[in-house]
Amino acid sequence: MPALRALAPGADPAPPLSILMVASEAVPYAKTGGLADVVGALPGALARLGHHVTLVMPRYREVGTVGTARHHLELGLDGRRLEVGLVEVEVADRYQVVFLDCDALYDREGLYGHAGIEHSDNAVRYGALCHAACEYGQQLEVPPSVVHAHDWQAALVPVLLRTRYAADPAWRRVPVVLTIHNLAYQGLFPPDTMRVLDLPASLFSLEGLEYWNQVSFLKGGINFADAITTVSPTYAREILTPERGEGFDGILTQRRDRLRGIVNGIDGAVWDPCSDPLLPASYSAADVGPKREVKRAVLDRFGLPSDDLSLTRPLVAMVSRMIDQKGLDLICEARVELMALPVSWVILGTGEPRHEAMWRALAVAHPERVGARIGFDEPLAHLIEGGADLFLMPSRFEPCGLNQMYSMRYGTVPVVRATGGLADTVRDVESTTGPGTGFVFDDYTASAMLAALHEALATFGDRPRWAAIQHAGMTQDFSWTASAAAYVHEYRNAIERRQRAGAGRGE
Numbered sequence: 055m056p057a058l059r060a061l062a063p064g065a066d067p068a069p070p071l072s073i074l075m076v077a078s079e080a081v082p083y084a085k086t087g088g089l090a091d092v093v094g095a096l097p098g099a100l101a102r103l104g105h106h107v108t109l110v111m112p113r114y115r116e117v118g119t120v121g122t123a124r125h126h127l128e129l130g131l132d133g134r135r136l137e138v139g140l141v142e143v144e145v146a147d148r149y150q151v152v153f154l155d156c157d158a159l160y161d162r163e164g165l166y167g168h169a170g171i172e173h174s175d176n177a178v179r180y181g182a183l184c185h186a187a188c189e190y191g192q193q194l195e196v197p198p199s200v201v202h203a204h205d206w207q208a209a210l211v212p213v214l215l216r217t218r219y220a221a222d223p224a225w226r227r228v229p230v231v232l233t234i235h236n237l238a239y240q241g242l243f244p245p246d247t248m249r250v251l252d253l254p255a256s257l258f259s260l261e262g263l264e265y266w267n268q269v270s271f272l273k274g275g276i277n278f279a280d281a282i283t284t285v286s287p288t289y290a291r292e293i294l295t296p297e298r299g300e301g302f303d304g305i306l307t308q309r310r311d312r313l314r315g316i317v318n319g320i321d322g323a324v325w326d327p328c329s330d331p332l333l334p335a336s337y338s339a340a341d342v343g344p345k346r347e348v349k350r351a352v353l354d355r356f357g358l359p360s361d362d363l364s365l366t367r368p369l370v371a372m373v374s375r376m377i378d379q380k381g382l383d384l385i386c387e388a389r390v391e392l393m394a395l396p397v398s399w400v401i402l403g404t405g406e407p408r409h410e411a412m413w414r415a416l417a418v419a420h421p422e423r424v425g426a427r428i429g430f431d432e433p434l435a436h437l438i439e440g441g442a443d444l445f446l447m448p449s450r451f452e453p454c455g456l457n458q459m460y461s462m463r464y465g466t467v468p469v470v471r472a473t474g475g476l477a478d479t480v481r482d483v484e485s486t487t488g489p490g491t492g493f494v495f496d497d498y499t500a501s502a503m504l505a506a507l508h509e510a511l512a513t514f515g516d517r518p519r520w521a522a523i524q525h526a527g528m529t530q531d532f533s534w535t536a537s538a539a540a541y542v543h544e545y546r547n548a549i550e551r552r553q554r555a556g557a558g559r560g561e
């Protein structure tokens with residue numbers, strides 16, 4: 055009998071894959087939202103399963119100095135020659151990042167825009183990302199097993215591989231998996247973008263990139279990807295409907311055989327109340343006592359009273375982009391009733407000026423009970439997750455959502471609307487399928503949200519019951535291991551599908 059080689063728990067016994075990932079942001083280098091958390095954590099989880107990952111992303115100004123470029127590419131875009139340096143950085147065993155160094159495109163304030171205005175050349179900036187990733191992959195001695203492109207910014211990769219590089223025998227066998235983190239962002243640009251990005255005019259069609267006489271990067275990606283994933287099973291179903299399909303429900307329904315929802319994990323090395331260096335006290339499911347110290351620190355940071363009475367009052371938090379998708383319009387509608395609740399509030403976020411102004415005004419009107427910080431502040435987000443009692447996410451839609459999982463991990467009970475990943479990750483206290491981890495409401499109405507909050511506050515007074523809900527949330531397994539294994543499954547399916555397509559053509 056041959057000797058059995060020991061495998062790490064969860065490791066994949068099949069031969070390891072080499073995965074070329076393409077994305078516009080990743081923790082710890084550059085972040086505007088959940089995409090960065092996912093792209094920051096998934097490669098490490100795949101590497102721990104034994105696979106090799108190379109992530110290609112821009113070197114934005116905020117990435118800082120990461121090394122020197124030892125290889126260069128020349129891209130012909132927008133009627134000019136752009137020189138792009140490739141800076142390779144070993145991040146961990148089997149995981150490296152290749153930064154695209156091109157100051158003309160990426161050395162500026164803001165990833166996608168600044169002061170509320172999108173950068174006017176985003177088509178070129180992300181067109182260059184896709185072109186460069188394909189060129190880089192093609193120049194590798196051994197082509198990757200699979201390419202994984204994230205969101206509209208990387209969605210031209212499948213288009214380019216299946217058109218411009220279609221004649222390359224090595225590339226032809228490599229499948230592309232496209233992950234949609236939020237269908238509402240479609241990479242829409244004027245028709246002239248076809249010429250600017252040196253794309254054949256024939257692709258400006260229904261089966262290509264054309265969408266209501268505009269160029270959509272995401273539509274191109276959906277049409278050309280071998281497999282499409284999105285970030286929760288519920289969202290994968292929702293985007294097939296006209297209500298949530300953002301105009302793409304038709305093409306997604308046509309391709310539903312290759313669409314799958316894989317819920318995001320959370321990075322346990324970064325988000326863990328036992329070891330989080332951003333908290334003034336550490337605690338665990340076995341002993342949540344020190345959480346009170348964190349609550350005091352949050353109240354102090356926001357300049358709210360932190361005496362014993364204030365510490366007893368429930369603290370409700372939000373850390374969110376301040377846009378309607380996240381339920382900010384519902385909050386605006388219900389603000390009088392919300393302010394009448396016997397709670398304190400801490401809010402961190404940026405977004406639409408009218409929502410920012412609303413929270414600023416509420417903080418001025420209720421200085422003892424409302425703290426609002428307008429801005430992006432990662433350390434403060436950790437402190438809030440640690441110190442709050444309840445976390446509110448009344449989203450209109452939510453592809454996956456991460457904050458509800460961070461909240462549960464930190465013993466901060468989420469109050470969420472049953473949509474997308476919120477429905478898949480938070481179990482309502484009334485559920486019969488297992489111990490409740492939060493309060494879930496269905497209708498996107500102010501009254502449904504208020505009813506859920508009232509129920510949560512009534513339960514808060516029942517300490518043993520509250521402790522049981524906290525404990526159930528804190529002990530859920532939200533690790534990346536299972537999600538990374540699900541991606542590997544998708545990669546292997548896509549490889550097989552591509553091989554079958556090749557066999558069909560007699561290759």
Ligand code: ADP
Nearest residue numbers: 087088374402403429430431432435455456457
């Ligand atoms: P989305 O990607 O739609 O914004 P997610 O819940 O998937 O929503 O992820 C949001 C991520 O961004 C979380 O890690 C959250 O903590 C973080 N975040 C959002 N707004 C802020 C902010 N103002 N400051 C710090 N972190 C923020």
